[in-house]
Amino acid sequence: MSALSLREAAGQVLVVGLEGTQLSALESAWLRLLRPGGVILFRRNIESAEQTHALLKATKQTVASPLLRCIDVEGGTVDRLRDLIAPLPSPLAVAGTNKPALFKKHGSLIGQEVRLLGLNTSFAPVLDLRTSDSEGVMTTRVVSSDPAKVTAYAKNFLQGLAEHGVLGSGKHFPGLGSGPVDSHHATPTITKPLASLWNEDLLPYRRLVAQLPMVMVSHASYSAAVEEPASISAYWITEVLVREIGYQGLIVSDDMEMGGLLNYMGIAEATVRSLAAGMHVVEICRTPALIFAAYEALLREAENSPAFARILRRAAARAQTFMKNRLKADALPPPPTESAVRKMRSAVEHFAGLVAKEGAS
Secondary structure (H helix, E strand, O other), X not given: OOOOOHHHHHHHOEEEEOOOOOOOHHHHHHHHHHOOOEEEEOHHHOOOHHHHHHHHHHHHHHHOOOOEEEEOEEEOOEEOOOOOOOOOOOHHHHXXXXXXXXXXXXXXXXXXXXXXHOOOEEOOOEOOOOOOOOHHHHHHHOXXXXXXXXXXXXXXXXXXXXXXXXXXXXXXXXXOOOOOOOOOOOOOEEOOOHHHHHHHHOHHHHHOOOOOOEEEEOOOEEOOOEEEEHHHOHHHHHHHHHHHOXXXXXXXXXXXXXXXXXXXXXXXXXXXXXXHHOOOEEEEOOOHHHHHHHHHXXXXXXXXXXXXXXXXXXXXXXXHHHHHHHOOOOOOOOOOOHHHHHHHHHHHHHHHHHHHHHHHO
């Protein structure tokens, strides 16, 4: 059993958002108290390359333990670095070239961007299937209705990320391909039969089970199995992902502040139920009050329930071991120079041109 105290464990299972482009005194204080397992940056946190690196350095020094330094960079519509460096082509555009070398280059460029700034994790690739049900929501984030093509893109993309020591995450388990609404705002209800989910939506996870450092679980509900969202479901997390698929990496929630979950229940209950269902790490991406509510809920439940205390410590130990093993020698790189940023921008623009040319041919 982990030697972590309950307070240490409650912090270790959180990946938290930051409010601005630098740490405030208040933010530094609560980061030092909670010592989260990770932080995630958004465009609100990114002003320049040097500033972003300085923000990450300050955060790392404040937390003083191994830290997942995360961002969402998929290319296309989800690219938090597009304004800082240059817009990357979408997964759909890259996959449309049918060139595995370009799939890998996509991941490699994202890995280089992320590492340049001092980040170590990009929550990509998307493994959801492209269908008429969700096309209006997922747009160019999804690459194909064929799970074999999704797998081929993701396999090469992950290799590209890994070349630069950057961790990726398959998302959004068990699949948003048949979700007609955006889980940022409401809970998608997916009615697809379990056999179809297993043979289609879950196929990329099954084939990439040994290659995915992390899997992100969605807030969608799958009526053929259980009514509750997957992110708080022991059936989906423990039974399907861990036992049936055999996944042994880190399991992380989608943002717990999303309407797909908070319209269903409060943050305190959701966080406790997510960990009880088998989640290792939960993301709370913006609001300090919600971060504290989740942290206090975990402590309160662990103090009242020895069984939950064991669950919390196991999840925290899993996260801690993962970071020690996967973030070896994870010192921040030197601050990025203007020359390095220009070189990176040029590489991305060249790649975008190449993808456009291949897609048009």
